[in-house]
Every structure is written in C-alpha cells, then in structure tokens.
Amino acid sequence: MPCVVIADAHLGVTRPHRVRAVEALLNRERARRTHVVWNGDTFDTFIVDWSEEEYSYLLEPGDTLIRGNHDYKCQGLRQARIGNTLITHGDLLDFGYTFARLAALRRDPHLPGYTPVERFMARLRKWSPYDVYSLYDIQFTLTDAEAQAFQHPRPVAEWRKIITYTRLLRALLSAPLRPSPATLPDIPPLRPGGGYGGYFTLQPDDLMARALALYPTLRECDTLIIGHLHHPLDLHILCDDGKVRRLISLGAATDERATAAHVDDDGRVTRIEEF
Known part of the structure; x- marks a missing residue:
C-alpha cells in the first residue's frame, strides 16, 4: 500500500493555516486509501498537554505513529521501515548523539576531541544513546516554569535554569540505563559549526554518518526519511560503506509550509510535496 509521510505537524502550537493544510492533505490521501505515517512531533504535548486530545480526530486506527521529542504522552514507534x-x-x-558520545567516552576515557563537561559526565555512570528517552520522560514532569527555563537559552531568571538542569541531571543519574544497540560502532566526531557547539547540525554528511551509527538497520536501506530539523532536505550522499543513500528531511517551522513524502508499495520515495 502506498503511504504518505508527514513530520512535525506540531498540532496545538502550529498556525491555523497549517492545520487546514494537514486536513486537506489527509482528506485527499485517505480518499485514495493511502496509508498515513506520522513521523514524530505530531502533537506538542511538551508545550500544550491537551494537544493530543484536541487533534486526535485527525488520526485513524490504521495510521503509523512514530514518536518525536515533543510527543511526550503519546504511544508510538521509534522508527518504521517500508521496503x-x-x-x-x-x-x-x-x-541521542549527545548521549552516544558519553557512552563512547565511558568505554574509552582516552578518546580525543571531548569537552571537560563530557569527560565529567562520562565518569558519573554508564550511558546509552537511548537514555535520551529517559530525558523526555523527566522533561514531561517539569512544571511550566521549569519547562520554560529548560527550553529558552536566556530565561528571565537564570537561577531557575540552574535549578532545572540540576533536577534533570539528578533524575537522569538515578534512571535505569537503557540498553545500547548491540552493534553500536564508533561515533562520528563532533565537528565545528552548528548549534550548541556542534551537537545540533544541518550538515547532510554529518546527519547521515550519525544515522548510520545510531540506526544499525539503515545499512540495509537506501533511503532515510527524518523530520525534527524543521529544515527540508533531499540529497543523495556517498556513505562510508561506499553506498549512496538518499536523505530526506521533512517538516518546517510551525508558521511555514511543510513537506510530505509519498512512498510507493516497494518503499521508493516517488514525490516530495509542499503543503
């Protein structure tokens, strides 16, 4: 069955014209019996915890729902494969890459290219890239004031941010260790540029290298569809195993037109649509 992939709808905080555009896209594709894949941040329960209840009418039981970092209360998959x-x-x-670096440094404390903060954190406990999901669970327990302090680089009260980060760290250190992928290879280095000292990047080569390290099944695939970045991409990248893979990034900021991917029965992306 052909499918359409929608990422970063952010229902609950997105502008009304985006909601109408999502509705129009769904009405057309459901009439064609197209399977719908919601690729994360479908709702925004981190900012407005009622968003799932308000917009659940857009989802149908047969849809595939992949969880994003703003889908705190929602059930769903972490990934899906079509062909x-x-x-x-x-x-x-x-x-997840941030935690993966800590896991690698914990295994080998002599690795070069790590910050003093990372070296301190790596000594505190064992880490896994999937510990980020524990972080999401902890974030969901924050009060509105704590969430604001966590989310904004310059909150009104800097002391509140320090208290919030301290609480997050204490909760993380006491959380159960989440198992790493059994085949977790070497983690790509942190490169200059990008946001937050390079941890957040829009560089396609870096994104694909991180994906190959953190999603072992990607080596069996020739296309990766992501969202999250709010930055559309559609590129072919030569990877370290000599294979050329297609990287597609969907979604956009909540006040902009977004993109959706159309995938055929064999798992080939046939069209990228702006809506």
Whole structure:
C-alpha cells in the first residue's frame, strides 16, 4: 500500500493555516486509501498537554505513529521501515548523539576531541544513546516554569535554569540505563559549526554518518526519511560503506509550509510535496 509521510505537524502550537493544510492533505490521501505515517512531533504535548486530545480526530486506527521529542504522552514507534526506506523522527541524531558520545567516552576515557563537561559526565555512570528517552520522560514532569527555563537559552531568571538542569541531571543519574544497540560502532566526531557547539547540525554528511551509527538497520536501506530539523532536505550522499543513500528531511517551522513524502508499495520515495 502506498503511504504518505508527514513530520512535525506540531498540532496545538502550529498556525491555523497549517492545520487546514494537514486536513486537506489527509482528506485527499485517505480518499485514495493511502496509508498515513506520522513521523514524530505530531502533537506538542511538551508545550500544550491537551494537544493530543484536541487533534486526535485527525488520526485513524490504521495510521503509523512514530514518536518525536515533543510527543511526550503519546504511544508510538521509534522508527518504521517500508521496503528499503527507514523512517524515523531524527531526534536521535542530535539529542541521542549527545548521549552516544558519553557512552563512547565511558568505554574509552582516552578518546580525543571531548569537552571537560563530557569527560565529567562520562565518569558519573554508564550511558546509552537511548537514555535520551529517559530525558523526555523527566522533561514531561517539569512544571511550566521549569519547562520554560529548560527550553529558552536566556530565561528571565537564570537561577531557575540552574535549578532545572540540576533536577534533570539528578533524575537522569538515578534512571535505569537503557540498553545500547548491540552493534553500536564508533561515533562520528563532533565537528565545528552548528548549534550548541556542534551537537545540533544541518550538515547532510554529518546527519547521515550519525544515522548510520545510531540506526544499525539503515545499512540495509537506501533511503532515510527524518523530520525534527524543521529544515527540508533531499540529497543523495556517498556513505562510508561506499553506498549512496538518499536523505530526506521533512517538516518546517510551525508558521511555514511543510513537506510530505509519498512512498510507493516497494518503499521508493516517488514525490516530495509542499503543503
């Protein structure tokens, strides 16, 4: 069955014209019996915890729902595969990558290219890239004031941010260790540029290298569809195994027109549509 992949709808905080555009896209594709894949941040329960209840009418029981980093209360998958196409939200490529670096440094404390903060954190406990999901669970327990302090680089009260980060760290250190992928290879280095000292990147080569490290099944695929970045991409990239893979990033900021991917029965992306 052909499918359409929608990422970063952010229902609850997105502008009304985006909601209408999503509705129009769904009405057309459901009439064609197209399977719908929601690729993360479908709702925004981190900012408005009622968003799932308000907009659940847009989802149908047969839809595939992949969880993103703003889908706190929602049930769903972390990734899905259709033929040779891997679909995942993409938050593991920055948030998860941060924890993956700690896991690698914990295994080998002599690795070069790590910050003093990372070296301190690596000594505190064992880490896994999937510990980021524990972080999401902890974030969901924050009060509105704590969430604001966590989310904004310059909150009104800097002391509140320090208290919030301290609480997050204490909760993380006491959380159960989440198992790493059994075949977790060497983690790509942190390169200059990008947001937050390079942890957040829009560089296609870096994104694909991180994806190959953190999603082992991607090596069996020739296309990766992500969202999360709010930055559309559609590129072919030569990877370290000599294979050329297609990287597609869907979604856009909540006040902009977004993109959706159309995938055929064999898992081939046939069209990228702006809506």
